[in-house]
Amino acid sequence: MIIATERARRPSDFVAQRVQPVGTECVFCEGHEDKTPREILAGRSEESRPNGPGWSYRVLPNKFPVLWIEGELEPAGEGLFDRMNGVGAHEVVIETPVHSASLATLPVDAVADVLLAFRERMLDLKKDPRLEYVLVFKNHGEAAGASLGHPHSQLIATPIIPVMVAEELAGAARYYELKERCVWCDILRQERRGGRRAIVEAGGFVALAPFAPRFPFETWILPAVHRAAFEESGADELRGLAGLLGDFLRRMNRVLGDPPFNFMLHTAPLRDSELESFHWHLEVIPKLTSVAGFEWGSGFFINPMPPEDAAEALRADQS
């Protein structure tokens, strides 16, 4: 990653095209349950019935899945190449019945319920021996790839460990071999002591700007003590995360003006949830810059915003 300080700007120079609410009602809104696939899981009041109104979150199969739960992998050669069938699962988590709400504005209990739904779905998908990994992610705003404005996140379960996760696991394993310590635990120790890239800490979680981030204001949120697998988190831990996540998103929205963003959960593989070398973390990347030819050709990212300055702006925000 290249920090191009000649191009450095103040935080206010990054204020993105504010995410505009798309419409006021959609198929994800309460009262439209008959227009979606049947729910897999939902937070519901006692008197409500599945696939009707009266819910706080819903988990559905994605209507246009990229992978399907049916079928066999059937790996095969095609000339020089290898292919396999797209076995897996693709689910949508509708985070709230309210079209105009968001994880930044929902009460902490509602955010915690969404995180608990991630955990419950991961534990359930883990029972399928064909699946090796569950990626939880969120696209917020059209520029960050969201096709619907209603607050939602997604789970994609894959029969192989995604390449980027495999690389991260391998790098972390090499570090562990050398030092007998988890690299994220070491980073946490360093950043909590030095403080220049730490943003906020509460409820057993830390938000920090990583060293050499790919994107301006890229942020990692991770448990302050070693935890390899998100789905092994206790309910109290996830409530702590809910509080810190809401706090961080509100800081980000104030400093950057409701930017489009993605988050991606990096967690241990389903079959390796006790890893000493891997520490789960949530990566948040506001969509403020373009990824262009240089990045696609090199794998290097040009970032005009030093992480120390991004952390300072997010830390200082007190509104």
Place this chain on the structure above:
Amino acid sequence: MIIATERARRPSDFVAQRVQPVGTECVFCEGHEDKTPREILAGRSEESRPNGPGWSYRVLPNKFPVLWIEGELEPAGEGLFDRMNGVGAHEVVIETPVHSASLATLPVDAVADVLLAFRERMLDLKKDPRLEYVLVFKNHGEAAGASLGHPHSQLIATPIIPVMVAEELAGAARYYELKERCVWCDILRQERRGGRRAIVEAGGFVALAPFAPRFPFETWILPAVHRAAFEESGADELRGLAGLLGDFLRRMNRVLGDPPFNFMLHTAPLRDSELESFHWHLEVIPKLTSVAGFEWGSGFFINPMPPEDAAEALRADQS
């Protein structure tokens, strides 16, 4: 890469926001040479003078470089982390004096001159022993990261081999070790024989849709015979490339409606230009889909367009 056929669409469904001409005149236009940094290289008529009008292309240092030619790398530790200074070079190639022209509309000789300018700059940068790699790339259209509408491409010379190039080199070396053949030579043989992913071949070059492309209509252009390093190409070879590149870009523009796009030249490292295992190629990626949380979290790409169908649409185009 995941081909999501449930999401598959016809080529016409991908027609992007057409790249709109931005203004009619800018600092890259003829007559504004005093507003740019002084030129490093230019194609000029006999009677013209450096940094004045009368040119067909110009190469300039980038006014906002991400790397600088002055200074030393000075690698250093910072706690857990490593950093080095941003030594390198960042140049802009203005491809034509005409604001509204493009590589798709320029005469083949003018395109060849631009390719020869890439070669000349690479050969010159190669003399600097600190530099290990030159990445040539193009961002066309705002959605593909271009900040100026005037046709231009860029060179970034780096003191280390970019991570993505290093991975490609390592993969190619493993294949070579196993088979004693270049993997791109093998792909060319297979695709030219089978034809389902070949698009067009002329002048010693082949355009093909790669197996498992990251993006819809992703295309590779490569020499039909083994060549590791772009800068070792003869003038006749580059004229052949100019013809095929223009043809391909016109096909792409007709099928996809002048989409924003990037191209990236993948070539051997400056100090390793005789590699038996690496075959230089130009990757062209129209900007038609969003890269979002799933891609950033997994390194997998969801592509709704099978490469066989993309190749067929581009091959069939005869206008």
